[in-house]
Amino acid sequence: MLVAVSTPPDPVIIIGGGQSGLNTARAALEAGLRPVVLESGPRAVGSWPHYYDSLTLFSPVKYSSFPGAPFPGEPDEYPARDAVIAYLDSYARDLDVEIRTDTRVSAVTSSRKGGFQVHTEAGEEIAASGVVAASGSFANPYRPQVPGQDHFAGAVLHVAEYRNAQPYAGKRIVVVGAGNSAVQVAYELSGRASVTLATRAPVHFVAQRRLGKDLHYWLKTTRLDVLPRAWLVRIFTSTPVLDTGIYRDALASGQLDRRPMFTRFDGDDVVWPDGSREKVDVVIYATGYRPNLGYLEGLGALDQTGMPRHHGGISTTHAGLVYAGLEFQRSFSSNTLRGVHRDAKYVVEPLAAHVNNTTRVVSSGGAVPGPAG
Incomplete structure (x- = not known):
């Protein structure tokens, strides 16, 4: 039984x-x-x-x-x-x-x-x-593989390993990425080092505050915060960077340089899309x-x-x-x-x-x- x-x-x-x-x-x-x-x-x-x-x-x-x-x-x-x-x-x-x-x-x-x-x-x-x-x-940080990277004479790291700008004072640095972390870290480093932000497309800024309200007020009010991904990709065609204006101004003034993504590493150089070469000390991937x-x-x-x-x-x-x-x-x-x-x-x-x-x-x-x- x-x-x-x-x-x-x-x-x-x-x-x-x-x-x-x-x-x-x-x-x-x-x-x-x-x-x-x-x-x-x-x-x-x-x-x-x-x-x-x-x-x-x-x-x-x-x-x-x-x-x-x-x-x-x-x-x-x-x-x-x-x-x-x-x-x-x-x-x-x-x-x-x-x-x-x-x-x-x-x-x-x-x-x-x-x-x-x-x-x-x-x-x-x-x-x-x-x-x-x-x-x-x-x-599990994502690290893209760029030709020549394994033999690059400089340092290559992910933003997950970055803590602050102090160890990078005076160095030539390229930060790869167009999202919030990439822009924030590049901006922070630009006060102590020579920095270029390398991206595959222009940075897409979104105002942190609109009409006196934080963006999250509008996300909640409009219900964008709870929309599924399939809807969001139609609204946001690129990764938005939240900004009070300081990052946009830094790019406009030249304090922060932006260039199209370099094509390869070569020794201690990176090679830019126009064929020019430049010695770089550190490359930081902020690639998600x-x-x-x-x-x-x-x-x-x-x-x-x-x-x-x-x-x-x-x-x-x-x-x-x-x-x-x-x-x-x-x-x-x-x-x-x-x-x-x-x-x-x-x-x-x-x-x-x-x-x-x-x-x-x-x-x-x-x-x-x-x-x-």
Whole structure:
């Protein structure tokens, strides 16, 4: 005789303790799940401590809070990096969930009983009824390969490795990229070094404030913040750089030089499109990031480029696997402090349904997996 036995589900493992992981942990807790957060760093603050020293949020305090946790400070001020770290630290301490720091995940595999096994670099194996991949992208910077780069005599780094301008005083530097980080870092360096911003197209500036209101007021009012990517690409044909006017003026005045992207490296030179050559000490790629999901490769959840197979953050390959914090996962604000909670709630609903609908049937012959949901 078969007897249906209700057994407590294994925890939902959330990989990553930054803004996405913490918001998903709260949503999972509210859905009646047992979340356990695994964070590779010493604190549950994500990658924020590794960003460059002068980084400030593009959104003011009043548009940078999680639900129920107001960001401290004046509503119209723009929080600095360290203020964000303190905010996340406080939020994590107030969460009634288990957070394991200094725990790096090496792989996720399918379990014979229908869930997952999460493997850590320390050799631990953790049974999971569901998995949330919320590990961000900072640890996986995108570095283009330009001809001659391997033999370049100067230094080549990604903006992920940049902290401040002090080590680069007096040097000849090329910053590659046309986004916010590229322009901000190039501008900061221009006060101490000779800097060129190398881009494939002109920089597209967007005013930080319009009619006395911050841009995020208009994003919220017009609902652009929650539009899906397919709509946004029709509105924004290039990467916008938020600007109060200082960056545009720096380019116009010649304080900051912009040129079309160089074609190759040659010894200690870069070669510009017109054929001219120039000795350069440092090239800094500010060319973005890719999702840091290497631990899912063996599971078969990624495509050939390493990108997750998903729809709105819900895996299309494995029931019980969801994502949080992907860029444009569902909207313009998906991986931001102000918007990640919406995606967290969205992916937790089907995750909870999957976990709660998975039962075990026990007989004299042993355990039999129930429906995967």
